[in-house]
Amino acid sequence: MSRRRSTSSSHIHTNQNPCVNYQNDPNIRSTSEIYKQAYQSLMNIECHHVGTHQNTASMNSPIRRPYSSSENDVSELEDFEHDPNTKTIQKNPLELSGYRKASAKCSSNECDLLLFVKNSYSFSILYDEKNWPQSILDLTYTRPSTLSIPPQLSLIIKNVSLSIDFADFTNEIKASYPNVRNVIRMKHKNQLNIKLVKLEFSEPGQRDEILNRGKIFVHFLTYDVEGYLAPARVLICSKCMGLGHFRKQCKQTQDTCKKCGQTYDDVNNHTSTCTHLQCIHCQGNHMSNDMKCPKVKQFRADLTKFLLSPAIQANRQRNYLNLNSTNFPPLNSAQRHTTFNHNPNSNHWSPNTGSTNSIINKIDTLVNSMNQVNVMLDKMVNKNHELDQFMKDKKINDEIISKTNRQINQ
Template sequence: MIDTIINSYISTENTATHAIEQHLPPINIKCEPKLNDQKHATTLIKEFFSRIEKEFRKLNTKYAKPLGFYYWFIDRDGNLQCFTHEIELFVFLCGSQNYPDKILDTKITANTPKRLPPQCSIILKYIPKDISVEDIKKEISIKYQTTFNIEEMRGSIGRTSRHVRIDLTSQCEYTKMMNSGVIAIGGQLIEAVEFLAPLRILICSRCNAPGHIKKDCKGEHDVCRRCGGNKIQGEHRECTIKCHHCNGNHESTSFECPLITEFRKELINKLKSKAHTLPLKVQLFIPTEFRTQGDKNNRILINNTKNACLQRQSQTTLLNGNLNLHEWPCLPRNANSQTHTTANSSSLNGNNIWNEMIKTQNEFNILKAKFDEQEINMMKRYNEQKIKLGSILSL
């Protein structure tokens, strides 16, 4: 059964597309009284943006686009479900303090998420267990003022240490921490690395099998993910947990299921084989058990072609180095030689010089990236040896 399902769905484009998509979740705005009129809701949203625009642009000085949602609708409870593709707007609306209390006689309340998107998250690695989360929060709040959330990562909790995820609303503070690479907590330097989103698995809400959605499902009825029975028959709130894929003691959508695990493995292998087609901005985390042995960059799945690397580095240079072709200063004109030929020659020479500078900058960025990677690996090995030494001394 496992091979049949995997072979049926692993090759579909929907499966691969869903795996790499990182859409922002909806923004839920509760309204009192409840909304039931589309025109009134439209007027309310327009007024909402006019109220928050001044503060938003004050915090996001480089944001030049008009404010608005990608789309929105009134849900069945009379509240607003709003969607945006702009990370700046999403992060701004994650703060309840940025919402007006009342608009057009309608009281609005923000239902903010618990976490920010991966683009705003950093992992603090191998923090000793004797340093509590509260101590971490106190130390970080002294140096970073825009902390949104700090929590332990469940899968990383070991005998002596664990990883902690931190979300920052300020891009400046995020860049500052990433550039530093470490943060001091309790007098100890803790490694800070970029949080990479895992790939997403498309799971059917009808049959709980991976690789397709409900509208494409061939199942006859909705299946309970706990017991595998028909959802229509019974409450299914306290039913016996038994996976209907493998008869194991877990829910059918759990990563403990061999079907889900094997599907995940095949999906990663498929994306690896087509890594050259991935969008430039996509960086996916590869779990330890699915990494290629001997590959230095086996924890990240990206488009690693030469052109893609150069484009990413060029974009980074322009954004972080503030380089702008239009801001390059003009050389003073030579009053004694104004011939057309000389002007064209000077222009060509200028372009050649600029292209050579860009090429040199890209080569420098490649060397710097290799150096940074080696430095991170050395720090990782150092921390691992320190943990092992601590374990030996504690025996």
């Protein structure tokens, strides 16, 4: 989940750890304190003592945050706690697990801040713009205009007819469930509508309630629902173009050209003049990071199967019927001659008496008799067809004779 904050005071120091955990600190109990901790980490400032600012950058470094030289000056981080705009969201139990920052696509004195939350409820807090302060430490910021809702706040409605009025269907759902933000008709790979509808919620309460019930009621009809599983995303290393890891995890020393697949010390200089396309995965005529590569598609399919395997295995365990002698005891043989004893080493019942052979013989005799009856019936059907044909021919001949007689009489 991303939140963009545009600062007006300075560039932001690069943090070597891309994801810092704030929740382990027991002193962080409010949203404002979390913002303070994030801001402090981004600026690389330690505020163990009031008015003390420490920074590893040199005094004249352009990435160093400017500050007042006065020792009695109150830091902006402390002002943040007393900001009246921030107090409006201090009651929300927001749980952040870390952040990432970037300034590549930002203007001077700005940075992008990507926040990671621990649960869907924390996302719902950040999703509502009313929970955000007007400013942070008197600094302006902007949020993305359209936020994507994660799978943890989505579900799927099954077997929704393609002939319904989808606009009425959407309005009915949003009227009955106010927390539904988007109603999306799913499509298959050919971009044709299918009978699955995705619901995206702004908070987890109603979604969990519907999932626990397993049903949703729309236009006096009941539909089955299930959780939404997002498609597996394939990681492609920007250094070696390998699958399944990031650049920071890559052990290759040289960079691989995404066009020709060769390794170079200065790949940026080479890429600008490279014209040969050859994928390192399938040797095809496309870039190595192309998501349409057959090898990448197969990797995604295998990854999806791996992610689904725990659920499939659990379903098999639920549907597995284990036969044992305690649940299925053998029948008593008080009033019948043929009994069946259960074999504990197999899942079927086997006969063990001589009378079974006579029953099988009688069944065979009955089957043979039925076959003979079928043969006789086939013969009767053929005779009947022959008789019908004879009657038709006779009728035609009679008409011809009658016509001939009339002509002779004339």
